[in-house]
Amino acid sequence: MTAQDITDEHRRDAQILWDFHLLGHEPRNTEVAVVLGSFDLGAARHAATLYHQGRFPLIVFTGATNDYTINVFPQGEAVAFHAAALAAGVPESAMMIEDKATNSGANIMLSRQLLGQAGIVPTSVTLIAMPFMERRAFATCRAQWPEVKVVCASQPIAFPEYLASFTDQRHILCDMVGDLQRIIEYPKYGYMIEQVVPEEVHAALKRLIVAGYDSVLPKP
Template identity: 45%
Template sequence: MIATQSWADAQLLWDYHQMHHEVRPCSVAVGLGSHDLGVADATAALYLAEMAPLIIFTGATSRTTEARMPRGEAVHYRERAIELGVPASAIRVETRARNTGENIQFTKALLEELGLPVSSVLLVSKPYEERRAYATTRLLWPEVSVVSASAPTTFKAYVCQIQDSKLVIDMLVGALQRLLLYPKQGFMISQTVPDDVLRAYERLCSAGFTSRLMAACP
């Protein structure tokens, strides 16, 4: 049973992780690979709404996805998008990336190889990874404007979708830790974390939501 305070703290982290950008047309939509096919669904919906003329799906496999997506995250995303009505000609895949930094670096390189000019990127991720993806892209691809997007869902609905409330909260905590640590390691730009979000993060660490941490909470 998850305590009421932990649910409230997790909601604070959920809200902070989302950038709350207004979606607008961009040069390209980039769907970041993961275990969640909802990223492919959201990217396809944005393409069909004419928010981008081209989709890049990026992602190899990980321990989390190798059984569910044996052909690679980007390939499975592509197949899903085609099922949803996106023409195959509008999709490119990048199949080597194994982390967010590589997602961005390899996607940028692919677009350069294709000779496609890019001034803006519609960056599609899991809802709780919006801020991390944004911060990484701003560091590695500073010359483009970035619009963050994800599947339109609530924290409660996402927990119901994943059907593992502790895992979802663990992922929220892990994502926040990376926002705190990675700027110091040169992996992303630094962003202000409000005091109430920091306190919620610390309480969740103390409550045991730590399976996605890289080390002890800072």
């Protein structure tokens, strides 16, 4: 399946998932930002923007690689994100790198450990991720780091523009499907807090899975 095979119906269903994944949190100042690694440098650049706005004094970039991002950032996601933020004017002294995490739970736990080793125990955190990873990041943090107050943020961009900015558009839809399936399944394992998923969102998810956007679904 190529980008040309993404039908208008698929795009409409993907928009439903996109709208659900976004939390719409109002920006507020926090003690630290944790930026979850991925294939999307937009998260790092948005972190730099918020840093320059004075939203937080310190940024932790977290992420190793996976089967997909190793081809995009062979040096690691956190390292690539750190470089992008440095290029955007964030000083080295305001950044930390956690380069071992390979999933969102590890992103949170290892970032927390890294901060603790530096004597930093924040009570408030800004989580920054890809737009469609906001809800997953929030649910994971609430389960793994329940004592902190969390606000989520992502690059402010509409779904059609976001999708058009990538060559591998099919992977974007597959990732959105995979993230939603994790939101549904992972609370029973304690990885995330449980959240209500509207029937309209469930229906769109099922249609996209049937249409073949299933390559990033969690493995049984």
